[in-house]
Amino acid sequence: MQIYRHTSKALDVLLSREERLVYALCREEISDALLAERTLLPLDTLRGILARLQAQGLIEAVASTQDAPRSKPEEPDALALKKARLIAALEAELGEKAQKYRAEVERMQTQTELEEWSLKLVLKLRLTISQKVAEALEARIKAVFA
Secondary structure (H helix, E strand, O other): OEEEEEOOOOOOOOOOHHHHHHHHHOOOOEEHHHHHHHHOOOHHHHHHHHHHHHHOOOEEEEEEOOOHHHHHHHHHHHHHHHHHHHHHHHHHHHHHHHHHHHHHHHHOOOHHHHHHHHHHHHHHHHHHOOHHHHHHHHHHHHHHHO
């Protein structure tokens, strides 16, 4: 676990919405775990944002604890669980046609990437298969990522 805070450098670059949120929360010293909780961002996405903000000199890491190794195994487990739930949702709505999407689901590296891909799939299904199937799948996907 890392602890971050603002540096004295002036904010002179454009930041994305998520980067602005993280930057604002770093006014006071705050851990990456607490940042993830408050922003609802996946830890891997948050760490990327923190790295970019550090590279721009806007925040700095002020402390580190030994809790970081414990959080790494939880991430893949959470991602694997979401993948399994998404595959089950695909199989429930698409039957055997879901098999052609299994490899794509397994290839995803982050929860954000997985969620974006699944929502794009819903749009594709709306155009190619049926509105009803797409709506049912979208409801299941929202439950997976809620």
